[in-house]
Amino acid sequence: MGKLTLDPNLAAPDDAYAALIEAHEGLTREESEALNARLILILMNQVGDLHVIREALAAARR
Amino acid sequence: MTYQDRYPLAFRLYPYARSADQDAGQPAHHPVAIVGGGPIGVATGLDLALRGVPVVVLDDHEGVGLGSRAICFAKRTLEIADRLGCGRQVVDKGVVWNRGRVFHDRDEVFSFDLLPEDGHRYPAFVNLQQPWFERFLVEAVDRAKAQGAPIEIRGRNRLTGLEVGEDGVTLRLDTPDGPYSLTADWLIACDGARSPIREMMGLGFEGRVFEDNFLIADVKMKADFPTERWFWFEPWFKSGASALLHKQPDDIWRIDFQLGWNIDRKAELDPARIRKRVDQMLGPGVEYELDWTSIYTFQCRRMERFRHGRVIFAGDAAHQVSPFGARGANSGIQDADNLGWKLAAVLKGQAPERLLDSYDAERIHAADENIRNSTRSTDFITPKTPQSRVFRDAVLQLAAHASFARPMVNSGRLSVPAVYDGSALNTPDALPGGPARTRPGAPCPDAALAEGGYLLDQLQEDGFTLLVLGATPPTRPEGLRMLRLDAGASPHLRDRYLGTAERALYLIRPDQHVAARWAACDAEKLARALDRAMGRL
Numbered sequence: 001m002g003k004l005t006l007d008p009n010l011a012a013p014d015d016a017y018a019a020l021i022e023a024h025e026g027l028t029r030e031e032s033e034a035l036n037a038r039l040i041l042i043l044m045n046q047v048g049d050l051h052v053i054r055e056a057l058a059a060a061r062r
Numbered sequence: 063m064t065y066q067d068r069y070p071l072a073f074r075l076y077p078y079a080r081s082a083d084q085d086a087g088q089p090a091h092h093p094v095a096i097v098g099g100g101p102i103g104v105a106t107g108l109d110l111a112l113r114g115v116p117v118v119v120l121d122d123h124e125g126v127g128l129g130s131r132a133i134c135f136a137k138r139t140l141e142i143a144d145r146l147g148c149g150r151q152v153v154d155k156g157v158v159w160n161r162g163r164v165f166h167d168r169d170e171v172f173s174f175d176l177l178p179e180d181g182h183r184y185p186a187f188v189n190l191q192q193p194w195f196e197r198f199l200v201e202a203v204d205r206a207k208a209q210g211a212p213i214e215i216r217g218r219n220r221l222t223g224l225e226v227g228e229d230g231v232t233l234r235l236d237t238p239d240g241p242y243s244l245t246a247d248w249l250i251a252c253d254g255a256r257s258p259i260r261e262m263m264g265l266g267f268e269g270r271v272f273e274d275n276f277l278i279a280d281v282k283m284k285a286d287f288p289t290e291r292w293f294w295f296e297p298w299f300k301s302g303a304s305a306l307l308h309k310q311p312d313d314i315w316r317i318d319f320q321l322g323w324n325i326d327r328k329a330e331l332d333p334a335r336i337r338k339r340v341d342q343m344l345g346p347g348v349e350y351e352l353d354w355t356s357i358y359t360f361q362c363r364r365m366e367r368f369r370h371g372r373v374i375f376a377g378d379a380a381h382q383v384s385p386f387g388a389r390g391a392n393s394g395i396q397d398a399d400n401l402g403w404k405l406a407a408v409l410k411g412q413a414p415e416r417l418l419d420s421y422d423a424e425r426i427h428a429a430d431e432n433i434r435n436s437t438r439s440t441d442f443i444t445p446k447t448p449q450s451r452v453f454r455d456a457v458l459q460l461a462a463h464a465s466f467a468r469p470m471v472n473s474g475r476l477s478v479p480a481v482y483d484g485s486a487l488n489t490p491d492a493l494p495g496g497p498a499r500t501r502p503g504a505p506c507p508d509a510a511l512a513e514g515g516y517l518l519d520q521l522q523e524d525g526f527t528l529l530v531l532g533a534t535p536p537t538r539p540e541g542l543r544m545l546r547l548d549a550g551a552s553p554h555l556r557d558r559y560l561g562t563a564e565r566a567l568y569l570i571r572p573d574q575h576v577a578a579r580w581a582a583c584d585a586e587k588l589a590r591a592l593d594r595a596m597g598r599l
Binding site: 033034037038040041042045 | 452453455456457459460464466467470
């Protein structure tokens with residue numbers, strides 16, 4: 001089973017963050033919510049490990 | 063006071079007849095009384111009677127009420143019905159189906175095939191109106207009675223009072239000829255979701271209520287839709303927030319519309335209004351008649367315990383689920399399957415009373431699994447919070463173009479029998495390489511045999527069976543039946559019972575669940591496993 005990392009894991013964190021913000025440009029609040037939901041589901045599938053996903057959910061709720 | 067029915071009947075199956083108990087002067091005594099002549103009560107009574115236990119089944123009507131209600135009967139139910147003597151009738155009358163398709167708006171977003179393998183006598187599912195299922199069970203009772211099975215179904219015997227003692231119960235009954243009483247060592251309560259027995263005993267029934275209403279419109283029409291389960295989320299025809307189309311026998315189609323929480327129930331049941339919804343779905347010019355309509359809400363809940371001393375609860379009286387997944391009647395029939403052999407063994411002095419605690423443990427385990435699946439389906443169909451709705455919609459949107467999201471689309475996970483993992487009756491798995499699906503606690507999957515017929519045909523008699531596949535059988539305890547089969551010649555048997563093992567021995571319970579399995583076993587291990595499975599350890 002994998003393990004969640006909360007240490008830096010992105011080579012270009014500013015670019016990644018900017019991409020996330022840009023993806024929401026011009027969207028209403030509802031559209032943004034829907035985009036976020038789709039994104040979370042896509043990333044969950046990419047992670048592919050329920051153990052890591054549960055750790056991520058717990059970390060996000062802290 | 064005259065005796066009043068609460069609902070009209072579809073079939074009059076057990077007309078009232080005055081019993082000798084009513085003229086006995088003092089309460090007649092019975093080993094087992096069952097209250098409730100629905101599918102679970104009759105199946106439990108028949109199971110016991112086929113094992114030689116005298117049973118009296120009491121129902122406040124003379125047959126089964128109108129309305130299709132439970133229409134989906136799962137493979138496991140058909141296998142149990144086969145053992146009880148009416149599996150073939152159910153399949154012959156029913157509509158066989160395996161495939162489900164789920165649509166969002168106009169687009170298909172998910173499909174499933176419930177029986178992707180062959181080598182089973184029975185199909186994954188048949189659709190049949192509940193009254194027919196009950197009728198076939200009662201006809202099986204009549205055939206069993208003709209062969210001497212000690213069972214009696216008493217119509218128009220309404221329970222009006224109950225005294226529960228340490229060693230049995232006293233029932234007060236009302237009939238068209240007035241009241242009488244009887245006593246029983248054991249009482250099985252199969253008296254439905256609103257169980258009067260549960261009320262009389264002051265027992266709780268806790269769980270969740272879902273804030274939604276669903277309209278059933280059974281329509282009679284000639285149509286050439288395939289015999290598949292079709293479910294729409296946010297259908298293009300706008301007849302409801304979701305919709306279901308499913309075929310029943312005799313050109314009847316089950317149509318289900320999700321209406322929401324705040325509705326005017328009476329207005330929604332107006333036939334003109336129902337026809338408007340159905341017209342939108344089927345399109346103009348389709349001729350049909352409304353056969354039966356109903357609006358339902360639902361709960362997911364269960365009793366804390368199913369056994370209360372000499373009173374045992376089964377079916378909807380003990381647990382209730384939403385209809386998505388067909389886990390109501392199907393799980394109730396599995397209650398009957400689990401309870402029958404255990405109570406018979408206790409009454410015959412072969413097992414201690416505590417064997418019945420395993421009914422509680424195993425069927426609560428199953429009920430929790432059914433409630434979990436049913437609750438998840440319902441949360442998807444009827445999201446409870448705005449955020450839950452956002453994720454549900456996101457899954458549906460993604461499913462149109464991303465295959466990973468399709469298995470998350472949940473319109474009901476259809477009933478499969480529970481595996482009794484962790485049951486005190488199981489002996490730890492001792493078959494290295496054995497398939498997971500036949501581990502101790504699992505219901506035996508069927509298999510076509512090289513010798514002809516099917517495996518489950520061979521596992522129908524009362525008592526335990528030692529299934530021997532290529533192994534050397536040890537000396538058996540008295541009364542333990544042995545079944546030697548050639549797994550080498552039967553690919554289904556090999557795949558389902560050997561896996562990568564070369565030989566195996568399976569100890570199989572009377573309800574066709576695996577109690578123990580070994581690569582090799584001696585007389586002592588076998589006797590111990592049998593003792594454990596009978597609650598004697």
